[in-house]
Every structure is written in structure tokens, then in C-alpha cells.
Amino acid sequence: MIAEYGHVALIIALCLSVAQAIVPMAGSFAGYRTWMRLGHSLALGQLVFVAISFACLTAAFLQDDFSLQYVANNSNTLLPTEFKISAVWGAHEGSLLLWALILAVWSAAVALFSGHLPLVLSSRVLSILGAISVGFGLFILLTSNPFARILPFSPTEGGDLNPLLQDFGLIVHPPMLYMGYVGFSVAFAFAVAALIGGQFDSAWARWARPWINSAWVFLTVGITLGSWWAYYELGWGGWWFWDPVENASLMPWLVGTALVHSISVTEKRGAFRSWTLLLAILAFSLSLLGTFLVRSGVLTSVHAFANDPERGIFILAFLGLVVGSSLLLFALRGPVVQRQQGDVEVVSYSGLSREMILLLNNVLLVSAMAMILIGTLYPLIADVLELGKISVGPPYFNFFFVPMTLGLMVAMGFAVFSRWKKTDALMLRQKGMVPFLISLGAALILPLFLAETISWESMSWEAYSITAAITLGASFWVVTMSIEDLWQKLDRGYSKRDSSKRGSSKRDSRLKNLTKLPGSYWGMQVAHIGIAVCALGVGLSSVYDVQKDVRMVPGDRVEVAGYEFTFDSLDFVQGPNFGASRGQISAYKNDRLVAVLYPEKRKYEARNQVMTEAALDAGLTRDLYVSLGEPLKGDAWAIRLHVKPFVRCIWLGGLMIGLGGLLSVMDKRYRRRRQSGAKLSAQSAAAEAVTQ
Known part of the structure; x- marks a missing residue:
């Protein structure tokens, strides 16, 4: 019965989101303040019912309710409790429900912390967020319902969560990544609300900037966690593979980084108005594109969730509606916004100024995004046009991305000393x-x-x-x-x-x-x-990085990059839902023991799936990384040994x-929400004088 409660709660949340999309927007045009204020209550109500639905699905996993098809496909009685909880978002249907929950959280946060905003603006922002919630609510209920029953005969035992996902990384990475993805919907809503109202000044930028920075921080940390998870879990020793789904998260981050810089210019100098609007629209559009790539089945990836053309068509239609309508609105209203001066006079700037350096930053970041977009989509387009199977790999991405990154780093060095208008x-x-x-x-x-x-x-x-x-x-x-x-x-x-x-x-x-x-x-x-x-x-x-693939039997020694690895022993261990062959490998440096590593080859009992669990000895200047391959004749094993200098610096x-973005969000100027626009502008100018 708990599943039906969750299903009904999700339907109620959809109804509330429909009202949230219509009533506040209508009130903003008609001048009905009661209607506009209703958007805040509707956003909070939507969060309550989506949270109830999510809690019901979680309870179904914890109770091993295999009459739910989603639970039966992604859990079993042997699965540890922490992974039963993370399995809620471990596959397509549940991950969409998590997306809807996080979208409701962002909407509720805007409702709670927008008391300092003009009521017309906040009501329009909430209405746009409600419209996005309608799209995802329909997507879940019509094509991806996690509460679908297996009737009349339900299985007594479920399948299993993908062994790759039975890890701490699944607990923290997807929620953090989705907080960034979905957070850009707030930036998108602010941009569309500004285009509708024709008000796009420094006060608007000051109101929107903390939301944009917050979403960017979450996405930064989410991508970092994903890279770290892939590094230690996949057993390959790599931290980034230019996988299409990895690219899907990097593209909105690049545009979001450009947006973070662009909106600071809009706030402080009144420039880059069109850049800021377009980047806000583009960041969320790329988040939706990533959703399409992951869930449509158009690509093959270890990260992909679904292979269902019906779902892909729905997402593609929703993506086209969101992107098409917002870009059309930008084309119609953008010139009006660009002519508006607002409370900060727009001044010209020279070829050597902070504005010009930040403009170069925007161009490089958007160019890098376009390069990745082309490399990701071109094989799909070539396949559709029957031009043959084409693979775009790391050489293409590195050839373009590395020089752009170096250019950005050179510009970053000069940016701290540059001055507005002229340097x-x-x-x-x-x-x-x-x-x-x-x-x-x-x-x-x-x-x-x-x-x-x-x-x-x-x-x-x-x-x-x-x-x-x-x-x-x-x-x-x-x-x-x-x-x-x-x-x-x-x-x-x-x-x-x-x-x-x-x-x-x-x-x-x-x-x-x-x-x-x-x-x-x-x-x-x-x-x-x-x-x-x-x-x-x-x-x-x-x-x-030094890597060796070797054949070893217990007692063998191999030297790699100044370290001597000894294969001490091999034992069988029993986990909660798997059995594993666990090796013991000691690492020596100058005849001194520096680490004992325990790589495993696991066999999960539910589906007899085999997984490699690498062993790591981590340090700031180097990682020792060992993984077990396949058993060979006799007592021998194929073993991969890595010595990886400074790899930890990537995640540090x-x-x-991410911490830098968080410090910007915590700037006290953005916590004083009820001060007048003139006073805030004076404080911003004073703070900027300190940093000059």
C-alpha cells in the first residue's frame, strides 16, 4: 500500500506544479498580489508531496517490496541497507524522482529566501520553476513510473543493484551532481523572468548571483566526486575518459563557469547583459541535453541509465520546447534588455581591461564547450546520416582542450591585477x-x-x-x-x-x-x-604515471618506478552479498615497507557478476594502485600495478x-537581503575598491 501512497503523492505534486506554473505568472500580469504570493505556498507544498513520494519509494526498498518492478530490478534481500537506500536513485526511474525532489528543494529555497525580491520577479521565477517541474512530473508518471507493480505474481527475490554502483560513490555523487544540474534551473528561471519583465539591471544580477554560484559549487563538487569514484572503482586507474556522459556534465560546468564570471561584470559594471542571459539559458539547456544523452539510449556508456526510444523522444521534445521557447524569447526581448541602463551606467572599456580579460574567459570557455559538444554528438549524427561508425576519442579532445586551458590559466594570472575600464x-x-x-x-x-x-x-x-x-x-x-x-x-x-x-x-x-x-x-x-x-x-x-601488467604467483616480486611489490598471499573472503578472492601485496621503497594492499576479485551472488575492486595507498605526492586481473594457470594471477605521482592534486x-565558489556565496553582501538597491550598490562599490 505504501507504493500507492507514493504514487498518489507524486500525482498531487504534479497538480501543485501545474498551479505553480500558471497562477503566479497570471497574477504578475494582472497585478493580483494574492495570486503572486500563492506561488511561494505552492512551491513548499510541492516539496512536501515529492518528499513523501521519495520516502515511500525508499521504504519499499528497505522492506524488499519486490512487487514493485523498479525494486525487483535493482535490489535483493542480501543487499546491504546503505545500498538499498542509494539504490533508490541507482537506476533510471528513481534517479528521475531524485531529480524531481531536488528541483522541488531548489523551488522551495527560492520561495523561502526571496522575501527581499520584488514580488513580481519572485512570482515569475517560481512560475517558471513550476513549469519545469510539470515537464519532469509528466515524464516520470507517463514513461518512468517507479511505482509500477508486477501483477498478479510478484517475484520472491529481486535482481541486484549493478555491482559498480554498490559503493559509497553512489551515495554522494549523484545527489551532488543533480544539485548542480538542477540548480541551473534557478539561473534559467531568473533569466527568463528578466526577459519577460524587461528588467535586467545590477540589482537583478545581485539577486541572481548567489543562486548561480551555489549551483556551480554543487556541480563542481559533483564532477570531482565522479572523477574520484571512477578512478578507484572501475579498476582502470583512470580519472577521466572523455566518455559522452562525462562530457554531458562537463559542458554545463564550462558554461556555468563563464556565467559566474559574466554575471559579476553585469553586477559591477552593467556590461555583458546579453552574455549573462544567454549563458544562463545555455547552462540549463546543456543540463537537459545531458539528461537526454544519459536516458535516451542514443549512446553506449557505463554511466548510461536507459535504452528506451519513448523516453528519449519525450526528453527531446521537452528539451526542444525549453530551449526553443527561451531562445525565441531572448531574440524578441534581448534588444530591449540590452538598451536598458538600469542603476549602473554602462561604460566603454579598452582592449586591456578586466572586462576584456573576462570576455576572453567567456569566449574560451564557450569554445571549449562547443568543441566537446561537437566531439560528443558528431558520431551520433554521422551514424544517423549513415556516414559510418565514427569514434571520437581522447586525442581529439586533448588537442583542443589543453591549449584552451593554458590560455585560460595565462589570463587568470593577469586577471587579478587588471582594472575595470582600462589597465x-x-x-x-x-x-x-x-x-x-x-x-x-x-x-x-x-x-x-x-x-x-x-x-x-x-x-x-x-x-x-x-x-x-x-x-x-x-x-x-x-x-x-x-x-x-x-x-x-x-x-x-x-x-x-x-x-x-x-x-x-x-x-x-x-x-x-x-x-x-x-x-x-x-x-x-x-x-x-x-x-x-x-x-x-x-x-x-x-x-x-607508470603501469605494469604482470603475471605473479604468491612469493613473486616486481619493481615498478622505484617501488618493489611482493605478492604475499591470496585468500577467499565472504562479503554481505559477494564472495571475493583477496590478494595481499606489500609495497617496499628502499627496503622499507610503505604499504600493504588488498585488491579483490568479487563475485556477486545474485547475478554471478564479477567485479574488480582495486586497492590504493594514497598520498599527496603519489598513489600506489593495484588491481587483480584474471586467474591464470597454476596459482598465478594477472595483476596490474600503478605508481601515480601527484594524482591526488586533481581532486584536491x-x-x-568548489570551496572558492562557496566563499563567494557566503559573501556577507549577499546575506543582507532587505537593504535598498542603492545601499547595496554602494557596498558593492566599496568592496570592489578594496579588491582593486
């Missing part, structure tokens, strides 16, 4: 001289040291050392420019004469300046340094990027 070229050269020399020294010297100490066994040391040099140079450039900018701001306003008059020390002056720096400045610095750390991990782990950098 002195001589000043930039002076500020960049010391960081340039440090970066050049790091690029020339450190690869020689790393090649000797980490992996002189690499296939082509000469070619790889160039890659390492470029990676180190670009990373040090971003970090040293950021440190120099921070140091300069801490020293601003101090002189020995002031010290003698006031009795203050240089240290006191620096601490005072430190407290004046706003959260958005700290967010920018942490995120930029995070990109440098991530790039360092990508470049050095690619250059100095990703978390730093």
Missing part, C-alpha cells in the same frame, strides 16, 4: 615579472628533478618533460600571481610615518587589511589556485575550486 600595460608587466621568472625556473628545473626521482622509466622522457614543464610553468604562474596580488593588498595603506604616528605595526596593518577583503575576493583566489593545483595533478600524473584542486 596600465606597464603595471601588468611589472607585476608579472617576478611570477614569470619563478614560473620559468619551475618549468626548466623541476622536470629534471621529477624525471630522475619519480619515473625515469617513462617511454619518452624528452617528450614528456616538455609536457611537465608547461604544466609546472602554468600552475606556478597562476599561484605566484595570486600570492603577489594578496601580498600587495595586505601591504596597502601602510607607511613608516603612519606607524610612528599611530603606534601600529606592519603586522597590525596587514591583519586589518586581511579582515577587509570580501568573501568574493577570497573565493576568486582559492578557486584560481584550485585550478592550478588540478592542472598540476592532471599534467604530472599523465607524464609520470577540484575541492578547492
Whole structure:
């Protein structure tokens, strides 16, 4: 019976979303404040009923209700409890219900925290979010109902959750990723509401910016978690494969990154209005495109959920409706918005200014997105047009993406010292001289040291050392420019004469300046340094990674990149729903034991599926990574041994990027919601003066 409660709750939530889509919007045009306020209550009510539906599905999993087809296909009595809960979103139907729940959470958050917004704007934003909820509610109920029964005879035992998904990564990665995906619907709703109302000024940008930054933070952390999960779970030792579904999450992140920068220009300078609107529409459209790619069956991927043309057609129609209508509205109303001046005068800017650097940032990020989009969709288009089976792999993506990333990192270094409207070229050269020399020294010297100490066994040391040099140079450039900018701001306003008059020390002056720096400045610095750390991990782990596939029997020893691996023993262990052959492999460095690793070859009992569970010894400067292959003749096993220098920097950098976005969201200027627009503008200008 609990499944029927969940089904009915989902139908009620759909009815509320229909009302949310219609009533507040109609009230905004008719001037009925009661109708407009009703949008807030409807959003909260929708969240309550979607949450009830989600809780009912979770209860069905915990109770092993195999009369539900979705539960029977993705769970069994042996599945551990934590994986029964995560199995709720482990396949197509449940993941869509999670999407609907998160969309309801974002809508409710807008309803709760939009008291400072004009009622007309907040009601239109909630109405647009309600319309999106209608689309996903219909999609779930008509094509992907997780409460469908198996009648009249239900199985006594279920199938099993995909062994790849029986991991902590499933618990944290999809919810975090969906929070980012769905969060861009708020940016989309703000953009469409601005186009409808014709009001798009700095106050609008200030209201929308925390929502955009929040969605971007969630998506950043979600992608980072997904990369980390693939690295240790798939057993290949890779962290990014340019898989079409991986690309589907990277594309909205790239556009979202451009949007984060573009809206800051709109807020502070009144420029980039059209850029900001278009990027907000594009970010959410790409999120929907990712949904289509994952669930339509048009591509093959370990990440894909469904293979159902009916579902694909529904999503494609919804995608076309959302993208087509929003772009048509942009074409009709965009010129009106562009002519509007708002509360900040739009000024011209020179070819060397912060505006121009951020414009270059937007162009590079959108170009990178377009390159990935072409590489992802071209094989599908070629197949449809019967041009043959075409595979677009890492060489294509790396050829275009790496130079664009380097260009972005060069621009990031200059961005911290640039000024609005016009920047002195001589000043930039002076500020960049010391960081340039440090970066050049790091690029020339450190690869020689790393090649000797980490992996002189690499296939082509000469070619790889160039890659390492470029990676180190670009990373040090971003970090040293950021440190120099921070140091300069801490020293601003101090002189020995002031010290003698006031009795203050240089240290006191620096601490005072430190407290004046706003959260958005700290967010920018942490995120930029995070990109440098991530790039360092990508470049050095690619250059100095050493892998060996070997045949070993217990007692054998193999040397890899200065480490000696000993195959000590092999045992059988019993898990909650699997049996596993577990190896014990000891790693030595200079005859000193540094790690004992336990890779496993698991066989899951429900469907007799075999999974490789790699073993890791993680460190900041290197990972030891061991996975069991197939058993060979006698007592021998195929074993893959990796030594991966600096690979942890990839995820450390990703978390730093997310932390930078979080610091920007927490900027106190955006927490003072009920102040007048003029006062907020004055505070924004004062804070910007500190960062200049």
C-alpha cells in the first residue's frame, strides 16, 4: 500500500506544479498580489508531496517490496541497507524522482529566501520553476513510473543493484551532481523572468548571483566526486575518459563557469547583459541535453541509465520546447534588455581591461564547450546520416582542450591585477615579472628533478618533460600571481610615518587589511589556485604515471618506478552479498615497507557478476594502485600495478575550486537581503575598491 501512497503523492505534486506554473505568472500580469504570493505556498507544498513520494519509494526498498518492478530490478534481500537506500536513485526511474525532489528543494529555497525580491520577479521565477517541474512530473508518471507493480505474481527475490554502483560513490555523487544540474534551473528561471519583465539591471544580477554560484559549487563538487569514484572503482586507474556522459556534465560546468564570471561584470559594471542571459539559458539547456544523452539510449556508456526510444523522444521534445521557447524569447526581448541602463551606467572599456580579460574567459570557455559538444554528438549524427561508425576519442579532445586551458590559466594570472575600464600595460608587466621568472625556473628545473626521482622509466622522457614543464610553468604562474596580488593588498595603506604616528605595526596593518577583503575576493583566489593545483595533478600524473601488467604467483616480486611489490598471499573472503578472492601485496621503497594492499576479485551472488575492486595507498605526492586481473594457470594471477605521482592534486584542486565558489556565496553582501538597491550598490562599490 505504501507504493500507492507514493504514487498518489507524486500525482498531487504534479497538480501543485501545474498551479505553480500558471497562477503566479497570471497574477504578475494582472497585478493580483494574492495570486503572486500563492506561488511561494505552492512551491513548499510541492516539496512536501515529492518528499513523501521519495520516502515511500525508499521504504519499499528497505522492506524488499519486490512487487514493485523498479525494486525487483535493482535490489535483493542480501543487499546491504546503505545500498538499498542509494539504490533508490541507482537506476533510471528513481534517479528521475531524485531529480524531481531536488528541483522541488531548489523551488522551495527560492520561495523561502526571496522575501527581499520584488514580488513580481519572485512570482515569475517560481512560475517558471513550476513549469519545469510539470515537464519532469509528466515524464516520470507517463514513461518512468517507479511505482509500477508486477501483477498478479510478484517475484520472491529481486535482481541486484549493478555491482559498480554498490559503493559509497553512489551515495554522494549523484545527489551532488543533480544539485548542480538542477540548480541551473534557478539561473534559467531568473533569466527568463528578466526577459519577460524587461528588467535586467545590477540589482537583478545581485539577486541572481548567489543562486548561480551555489549551483556551480554543487556541480563542481559533483564532477570531482565522479572523477574520484571512477578512478578507484572501475579498476582502470583512470580519472577521466572523455566518455559522452562525462562530457554531458562537463559542458554545463564550462558554461556555468563563464556565467559566474559574466554575471559579476553585469553586477559591477552593467556590461555583458546579453552574455549573462544567454549563458544562463545555455547552462540549463546543456543540463537537459545531458539528461537526454544519459536516458535516451542514443549512446553506449557505463554511466548510461536507459535504452528506451519513448523516453528519449519525450526528453527531446521537452528539451526542444525549453530551449526553443527561451531562445525565441531572448531574440524578441534581448534588444530591449540590452538598451536598458538600469542603476549602473554602462561604460566603454579598452582592449586591456578586466572586462576584456573576462570576455576572453567567456569566449574560451564557450569554445571549449562547443568543441566537446561537437566531439560528443558528431558520431551520433554521422551514424544517423549513415556516414559510418565514427569514434571520437581522447586525442581529439586533448588537442583542443589543453591549449584552451593554458590560455585560460595565462589570463587568470593577469586577471587579478587588471582594472575595470582600462589597465596600465606597464603595471601588468611589472607585476608579472617576478611570477614569470619563478614560473620559468619551475618549468626548466623541476622536470629534471621529477624525471630522475619519480619515473625515469617513462617511454619518452624528452617528450614528456616538455609536457611537465608547461604544466609546472602554468600552475606556478597562476599561484605566484595570486600570492603577489594578496601580498600587495595586505601591504596597502601602510607607511613608516603612519606607524610612528599611530603606534601600529606592519603586522597590525596587514591583519586589518586581511579582515577587509570580501568573501568574493577570497573565493576568486582559492578557486584560481584550485585550478592550478588540478592542472598540476592532471599534467604530472599523465607524464609520470607508470603501469605494469604482470603475471605473479604468491612469493613473486616486481619493481615498478622505484617501488618493489611482493605478492604475499591470496585468500577467499565472504562479503554481505559477494564472495571475493583477496590478494595481499606489500609495497617496499628502499627496503622499507610503505604499504600493504588488498585488491579483490568479487563475485556477486545474485547475478554471478564479477567485479574488480582495486586497492590504493594514497598520498599527496603519489598513489600506489593495484588491481587483480584474471586467474591464470597454476596459482598465478594477472595483476596490474600503478605508481601515480601527484594524482591526488586533481581532486584536491577540484575541492578547492568548489570551496572558492562557496566563499563567494557566503559573501556577507549577499546575506543582507532587505537593504535598498542603492545601499547595496554602494557596498558593492566599496568592496570592489578594496579588491582593486
